[in-house]
Amino acid sequence: MTTEENIINAAKEVFVRKGFQGAKMQEIANEAGINKALLHYYFRSKEKLFEQIFSGAFQQLIPALSKKLDEITDIESFIRFFVPFYVDFIQKNPHLPQFVLHELSQNPDRIRSLAANQGFPLSKLSVMIDRAVAEKKIRPIETHSLVINILGLIIFPIIARPMIEGVIFNQNTKSYQNFMAKRSDEVVETILNSIKPQSN
Amino acid sequence: MTTEENIINAAKEVFVRKGFQGAKMQEIANEAGINKALLHYYFRSKEKLFEQIFSGAFQQLIPALSKKLDEITDIESFIRFFVPFYVDFIQKNPHLPQFVLHELSQNPDRIRSLAANQGFPLSKLSVMIDRAVAEKKIRPIETHSLVINILGLIIFPIIARPMIEGVIFNQNTKSYQNFMAKRSDEVVETILNSIKPQSN
DNA sequence: AAATGGTTTAACCATTTAGTTAAACTAATA
DNA sequence: TATTAGTTTAACTAAATGGTTAAACCATTT
Numbered sequence: 001m002t003t004e005e006n007i008i009n010a011a012k013e014v015f016v017r018k019g020f021q022g023a024k025m026q027e028i029a030n031e032a033g034i035n036k037a038l039l040h041y042y043f044r045s046k047e048k049l050f051e052q053i054f055s056g057a058f059q060q061l062i063p064a065l066s067k068k069l070d071e072i073t074d075i076e077s078f079i080r081f082f083v084p085f086y087v088d089f090i091q092k093n094p095h096l097p098q099f100v101l102h103e104l105s106q107n108p109d110r111i112r113s114l115a116a117n118q119g120f121p122l123s124k125l126s127v128m129i130d131r132a133v134a135e136k137k138i139r140p141i142e143t144h145s146l147v148i149n150i151l152g153l154i155i156f157p158i159i160a161r162p163m164i165e166g167v168i169f170n171q172n173t174k175s176y177q178n179f180m181a182k183r184s185d186e187v188v189e190t191i192l193n194s195i196k197p198q199s200n
Numbered sequence: 201m202t203t204e205e206n207i208i209n210a211a212k213e214v215f216v217r218k219g220f221q222g223a224k225m226q227e228i229a230n231e232a233g234i235n236k237a238l239l240h241y242y243f244r245s246k247e248k249l250f251e252q253i254f255s256g257a258f259q260q261l262i263p264a265l266s267k268k269l270d271e272i273t274d275i276e277s278f279i280r281f282f283v284p285f286y287v288d289f290i291q292k293n294p295h296l297p298q299f300v301l302h303e304l305s306q307n308p309d310r311i312r313s314l315a316a317n318q319g320f321p322l323s324k325l326s327v328m329i330d331r332a333v334a335e336k337k338i339r340p341i342e343t344h345s346l347v348i349n350i351l352g353l354i355i356f357p358i359i360a361r362p363m364i365e366g367v368i369f370n371q372n373t374k375s376y377q378n379f380m381a382k383r384s385d386e387v388v389e390t391i392l393n394s395i396k397p398q399s400n
Numbered sequence: 401a402a403a404t405g406g407t408t409t410a411a412c413c414a415t416t417t418a419g420t421t422a423a424a425c426t427a428a429t430a
Numbered sequence: 431t432a433t434t435a436g437t438t439t440a441a442c443t444a445a446a447t448g449g450t451t452a453a454a455c456c457a458t459t460t
Contacts, residue, residue: 003407021221022306025448035409040449095305102302104362105295106222111366120367139393144368144379145386148357155360156352162304166311167320168344179344186345193339194394203437225418235439240419 004042007032011043012053016099020050020106055113057100061089062120069121075128075138079191083150087184090158098159122147138195146195153187204242207232211243212253216299220250220306255313257300261289262320269321275328275338279391283350287384290358298359322347338395346395353387 010032014023025046029036043049072078103110126143133140157164169175210232214223225246229236243249272278304310326343333340357364369375
């Protein structure tokens with residue numbers, strides 16, 4: 001592992017855990033097992049180092065998603081694919097959403113450096129939804145709403161973990177984990193139910 | 201307005217906007233139009249000042265909620281009451297959730313200083329849900345899941361605003377606002393649909 | 401083996417920031 | 431009016447922190 005990769009890994013760890021303000025250059029240096037000056041030698045400033053980490057935060061996800069989206073043509077299949085896929089990704093990177101959301105709320109302009117900008121293929125989804133609505137397989141719903149509903153149901157319990165574990169599960173970590181283990185199925189069921197055509 | 205209230209208001213503003221690390225005592229002093237030393241005179245340290253703000257962050261909400269919960273006995277009524285009630289509260293304090301969630305993720309122990317600890321009356325909800333399930337008015341669902349679904353659908357689009365506005369609405373603030381104006385109704389519909397009894 | 405170019409370090413600097421202090425001010429009271 | 435208790439301020443301190451510098455180190459080339 002090169003020094004540069006080493007630094008990137010350490011910085012990713014610290015930035016995601018502490019946020020931009022909370023992360024200290026010394027701590028990143030410690031985490032990487034190197035001198036603080038070396039950090040500045042490789043990435044002139046904290047800001048530049050951060051940009052590097054941050055703009056890469058998404059790229060892992062989008063490609064795999066886009067690819068799969070070409071094979072799938074109906075909305076139910078998409079949901080059944082996407083939800084477990086995304087739940088899995090997020091559970092492997094549980095601090096990532098809170099990190100991204102926090103930094104974005106501190107400095108909304110950073111959105112421009114976010115690869116996801118080019119990214120999320122909403123139009124393909126819209127087509128699927130429109131057709132399903134036309135065929136009366138689902139109730140009418142805006143694409144935005146459906147996407148945001150799905151993301152919210154998945155992301156919220158992750159970023160609100162301390163609150164949920166504390167307030168809803170009375171500090172019982174096991175209960176929370178048990179809840180999360182079933183979360184993917186629960187979200188799929190909730191979403192599919194929520195878009196079923198109205199029977200009255 | 202006393203100096204103390206004045207400081208509290210200023211500090212609330214700055215803390216919620218910038219988070220604990222991001223907030224500077226000087227900035228709070230400026231915001232309150234006073235000297236920095238006076239801050240320390242009233243609230244010995246930044247930590248103590250923060251505690252005061254943070255532990256009060258919820259108390260506004262719980263009482264009104266608990267009261268109403270005594271009048272309501274069925275789950276659908278609860279949802280129809282709670283969702284707009286909470287959406288309204290959150291839209292008046294849009295930075296509050298991100299603030300609370302971020303600080304909690306930085307320091308999960310702070311949950312203990314959160315009034316909500318005593319708070320959320322889950323048991324009353326469980327009773328309503330169990331009855332509705334028994335009467336086959338809704339599908340079986342765990343109380344935790346329903347509560348988290350509701351909160352997620354409401355809170356997520358608020359804390360993810362920069363991301364949603366950027367990625368989903370192409371930086372068009374009007375589109376976002378238009379979306380949010382209809383959000384309360386959309387959430388109610390989504391939730392009620394999602395718990396309808398299965399028709400197959 | 402001397403020179404060279406990239407890498408790493410210890411020591412340092414400048415600025416920011418939480419917190420302190422002592423003195424000045426103010427209003428009530430003896 | 432003099433005292434006193436509480437309030438406010440300017441000036442200060444100490445520590446933390448981002449960033450710089452000059453020297454040391456190391457591998458490769460001449």
